Amino acid sequence: MNVSVAIGIDLGGTNLKGAAVDRDGRILAKDAHSVAGLGPDSVMADMVGLIDRLLADASLDRSHLAGVGVGTPGPLSHRTGRIIRAANLPGWVDVPIRDRLGEMLQTPIVLDNDANAAAFGEFWVGAGRGQDDLVMLTLGTGVGGGVVLDGRILHGQFENAGELGHTIVAVDGLPCSCGQRGCLEQYASAGAVARRVVSAIQEGEPSALSNAVGKGEPIDAEHVVQCAKAGDPLCLRIWDEACLYLAAACxxxxxxxxxxxxxLGGGMSEAGDFLVDRVTDHVSRQRWKLHDDLPAITLPQLGYDAGVIGAAGLAWRQRA
Amino acid sequence: MNVSVAIGIDLGGTNLKGAAVDRDGRILAKDAHSVAGLGPDSVMADMVGLIDRLLADASLDRSHLAGVGVGTPGPLSHRTGRIIRAANLPGWVDVPIRDRLGEMLQTPIVLDNDANAAAFGEFWVGAGRGQDDLVMLTLGTGVGGGVVLDGRILHGQFENAGELGHTIVAVDGLPCSCGQRGCLEQYASAGAVARRVVSAIQEGEPSALSNAVGKGEPIDAEHVVQCAKAGDPLCLRIWDEACLYLAAACxxxxxxxxxxxxxLGGGMSEAGDFLVDRVTDHVSRQRWKLHDDLPAITLPQLGYDAGVIGAAGLAWRQRA
Incomplete structure (x- = not known):
């Protein structure tokens, strides 16, 4: 059998995204639609339909299929192929998606955390192409992490390795919803940046965003970046502080x-050099003098496709 | 050939330690002597003599030798088998110890960082026996680290993985000799604990150690532990703070x-439960609520032999 395509799927809280990906990591077809409110049976039937459509779009059929990779926030078990819970999707409790989807499609399925899948995508054909290892931080509402060592995703004993958003960078620092204090994601996520600006304005600090905050308009990291670039002192300070914490993380x-x-991926990476240059600058101001072993700190290359490309890459790699 | 012994060597700044170790990690013979002030040729000749003595003590000879593992602070390259520099030993600049010792003994040599060797020893036949992975912190003058994943030491792209003493736990915190600020070892090493107590006393805080400090007597972490156990508020506070930082590290x-x-190994681990219970307590007070994936936090089981046993284990494993 001459397999020539793997399918990468990203199952989020509201959307199902898929891509048909060849063995060099090129996208042959992609598609996305909402699955908000659907239970596991409907979503899995949906996935099968999506996969068949993607194959057809690429002028292929199931006989060409090398496998399917599924990335999703979880919690999940990579080892047993089960989704333990799925945030925002009803009825997703301990679903053996690997086995059930595998039976429906008669093809190997691999399941992993969405941040791991994105990291693997960047490792495979993105910012880490040609390297042996890569660590990715996904800077969104929170901070996700994925660690690829010697070409393999690090899972660890309890399958939660790479949860770098919850590493502590400030002992006794800001409380985090996870139950700890001082987690990286309380200082250096897109969510934290927006939250900290709003709360400073509410405490009376002047800012170009004061009016919007006063009117109760939603503020996100993109607004903060725009104002920081325009020289707003508050936005600049909070953004720079986030970059300082990201430097510590690096x-x-x-x-x-x-x-x-x-x-450095996720929503915050849309700031481009305004993110990476500042982080690198903070790193170089204090990085250790003993060795010349600093990793390259870079932007992602696959954008929002990293997750589906990486999931497909995991399916290809599992086959190899 | 029926090999039955590997030699583990720990080359420190002043002492050369060696042990003959069987394939189950049992020490058959051990020995140590000073090599202070000696250059590489003398030390390597010394090593050969030490190895022959250890074999003889175990009623064996070179025909039984599976290999030799050498642990040393470095910097060094595991990959090329070269010691780049050796602190306190003159003339040790870029010494290809693996090849030279290998030629002298006609046996395979493996070179690694001493903290890695100790971690591997604990993984192999100590606190991590039977597990797939283990991370060890060596709490001495500084904080060393060793990471064993899936039975292998993690080296990383630039061979400096596991330098956990220089991870940042306090952004913009205390300056470290490495050039960074807020490194773990500035808060949670035996050296830092002693230093912080002395400096608090010099700033006028009362303590049972005030007299000794006033007389210029050297204070070490052991004194601090004794006084903390006896209820001295200052020593108790600084010790507890170190445990809080170690909890963040865990x-x-x-x-x-x-x-x-x-x-948790190294000098500070001699405090036993007074260390581990406090660290565990701080961890459980703030650890994250999302998953039940906390590693066991334990004392070492091999004491000061972890390094030589681990180095021998690396030689055994390289052979396998």
Whole structure:
């Protein structure tokens, strides 16, 4: 059988995204639609339909299929192929998606965390192409992490390795919804940046965003970046502080994993050099003098496709 | 050939330690002597003599030798088998110890960082026996780290993985000799604990150690532990603070590597439960509520032999 395509799927809280990906990581077809409110049976039937459509769009059929990779926030077990819970999707409790989807499609399925899938995508054909290892931070509402070492995703004993958003960068610092204090994601996520600006304005600090906040308009990290770029002192200060904490995170990744590169992805990465240059600058101001072993700190190259490409890559790799 | 012994060597700044170790990790013979002030040729000749003596003590000879593992602080390259520099030993600049010792003994040599060797020892036949992974912190003058994942030491792209003493736990915190600020070892090493107590006393805080400090007597972490156990408020506070920072380090290890266990070794571990119970207590007070994936936090089981046993274990494993 001459398989020539793997399908990568990203199952989020509201959307199902899929892509048909060849063995070089090129997208042959992609598609997305809402699955808000659907239970596991409907979503899995939906996935099968999506996969068949993607194959047809690429002028292929199931006989060409190498496998399917599914990335989703979880919690899940990569080892047993089960989704333990799915936030925002009803009835998703301990669903053996690997086995059930595998039976429906008669093809190997691999299941992983969405941040791991995105990291694997960037490792495979994005910012880490040609390297042996890569660590990716996904800077969105929270901070996700994925660690690829020697070409394999690090899962750890309890399958929660790479949860770098909950590493502590400030002992006794800001409380986090996870139950800890001082987590990275309380300082350096898109969510935290917006939250901190709003709360400073509410405490009376002047800012170009004061009017919007006063009117109760929603503020996100993109607004903060725009105002910071325009010179707003408050936005600049909070953004720079986030970059300082991200620099500490990069240094910690350097000392823990010593990888070839660290990719700063997710919503915050849309700020581009305004993010990476500042983080790199903070790193170089204090990085350790003993060794020349700093990973390259870079932007992602696959944008929002990293997750589906990476999920497909996991299916290809499982086959190899 | 029926090989039955590997030699583990720990080359420190002043002492050369060696042990003959069987394939189950049992020490058959051990020995140590000073090599202070000696250059590489003398030390390597010394090593050969030490190895022959250890074999003879175990009623064996070179025909039984499976290999030799050498642990040393470095910096060094595991990959090329070269010691780049050796602190306190003159003339040790870029010494290809693996090849030279290998030629002298006609046996395979493996070189690694001493903290890695100790971690591997605990993983192999100590606190991590039977597990797939382990992270060890060596709490001495500074804080060393070793990471064993799936039975292998993590080296990373630049061979400096596991330098956990220089992960940042306090952004913009205390300056470290490494050039960074807020490194773990500035808060949670035996050296830092002693230093912080002395400096608090010099700033006028009362303590049972005030007299000794006033007389210029050297204070170490052991004194601090004794006084803390006896209820001295200052020593208790600084010790507890070190344990709080170690708790953050354990949580960060949990989220980064998600290993089965974290071993707290080195000088500070002589405090026993007074260390581990307090660290565990701080962890459980703030650990994250989302998952039940906390590694076991334990004391080492091999004491000061972890390094030589681990180095021998690396030689055994390289052979396998």
């Amino acid at each position: 240094i910690n990744i350097q000392h823990a994993f010593n990888p070839a590169c660290v990719v | 949580i960060n290890i949990q989220h980064a590597f998600n290993p089965a266990c974290v071993v």
